[in-house]
Amino acid sequence: MSTTLTGVPATPTTSRRMTRGLTWLVVRQHRAAMLCLLALTVLGSLWILYQRAQLADLLDAAGWPAKTAPQPVTGQSYSALTTLLGLLPGVLALFVGAPLIAADQEQGTAQLVTTQSVTRRRWLVAKLGWCFLAVLVVSVTLSVFFTWWWRSYHSVLADSWIDASVFDTTGPVLPALALFLTAAGVTIGVLLRRVLASMVATFAVCVAVQVAWGVLRDHLATSRTLTYPLNGDSPALLDDAHELDRWVGSADGHLYGWGACAEATEKATNACIAEKGIVNNVVEYLGYDQMAAMQWTGAGLLLAGAAALTAFVLWRGSRRPL
Numbered sequence: 001m002s003t004t005l006t007g008v009p010a011t012p013t014t015s016r017r018m019t020r021g022l023t024w025l026v027v028r029q030h031r032a033a034m035l036c037l038l039a040l041t042v043l044g045s046l047w048i049l050y051q052r053a054q055l056a057d058l059l060d061a062a063g064w065p066a067k068t069a070p071q072p073v074t075g076q077s078y079s080a081l082t083t084l085l086g087l088l089p090g091v092l093a094l095f096v097g098a099p100l101i102a103a104d105q106e107q108g109t110a111q112l113v114t115t116q117s118v119t120r121r122r123w124l125v126a127k128l129g130w131c132f133l134a135v136l137v138v139s140v141t142l143s144v145f146f147t148w149w150w151r152s153y154h155s156v157l158a159d160s161w162i163d164a165s166v167f168d169t170t171g172p173v174l175p176a177l178a179l180f181l182t183a184a185g186v187t188i189g190v191l192l193r194r195v196l197a198s199m200v201a202t203f204a205v206c207v208a209v210q211v212a213w214g215v216l217r218d219h220l221a222t223s224r225t226l227t228y229p230l231n232g233d234s235p236a237l238l239d240d241a242h243e244l245d246r247w248v249g250s251a252d253g254h255l256y257g258w259g260a261c262a263e264a265t266e267k268a269t270n271a272c273i274a275e276k277g278i279v280n281n282v283v284e285y286l287g288y289d290q291m292a293a294m295q296w297t298g299a300g301l302l303l304a305g306a307a308a309l310t311a312f313v314l315w316r317g318s319r320r321p322l
Contacts, residue, residue, distance in 0.1 A: 097185025
């Protein structure tokens with residue numbers, strides 16, 4: 001009795017070859033973008049190192065920290081650097097995220113690839129994996145270098161730690177914001193299926209997200225309150241603090257607006273202060289020591305949003321033809 005095999009079952013080797021072939025296809029398709037991102041990472045890192053070295057030489061010549069640093073210690077180069085770092089998440093969303101799937105849909109490449117031996121989900125995972133890895137490499141590298149510079153010299157730099165030029169470009173916020181906006185760009189591209197329309201819509205979303213993020217930034221931690229005498233000097237604790245609000249208060253704890261006794265004459269002002277029993281300044285603030293926790297909290301929210309958008313793209317891609 002003899003048996004004949006009518007088919008050859010798929011083997012793990014065959015599956016691995018398909019995966020390697022898909023990876024090769026994605027890398028080859030986006031090799032120009034990869035080279036541009038690599039150049040951006042290298043040149044951006046070198047620029048940060050150069051600017052840091054220049055600042056260090058300036059401070060050494062001024063005898064810092066033994067002597068007070070000259071003001072200002074930064075100029076147009078520093079402002080240009082922080083501006084470009086702040087624009088980086090939006091640029092990645094526009095030119096990497098939005099066209100990632102939309103270009104293949106518009107040109108018919110998505111339909112061609114997914115009608116072969118590769119499933120839509122596997123193709124999407126390969127594309128998204130390349131995209132997010134590239135975004136992470138660029139944003140994490142530049143964030144690490146700039147964080148190293150800023151934390152070493154933040155006491156002599158003009159920007160406050162809560163400013164977007166610092167808060168959004170140091171620590172985990174820059175990579176998280178870049179991933180979220182890129183995921184939003186990919187999602188918009190999947191829905192609109194046209195590159196130009198996707199890029200325009202992504203730009204609008206980036207602007208809206210940046211505005212909303214600016215409002216949310218002050219609410220990423222619980223504010224603190226500090227009370228000190230009305231005519232006393234401002235405590236050193238407030239030097240690095242971000243002031244949210246300010247009042248004047250009476251001994252029994254009643255608060256009045258800062259201008260409650262802003263009378264026309266000093267005599268009238270003093271009479272108003274005496275009548276209301278105002279004896280204290282009361283300041284609501286966020287401390288510099290809260291910066292790290294605020295950044296990780298914000299980064300967590302952004303990464304959760306990026307994960308939700310990615311899950312939606314994978315779900316839609318597996319349910320509907322691309």
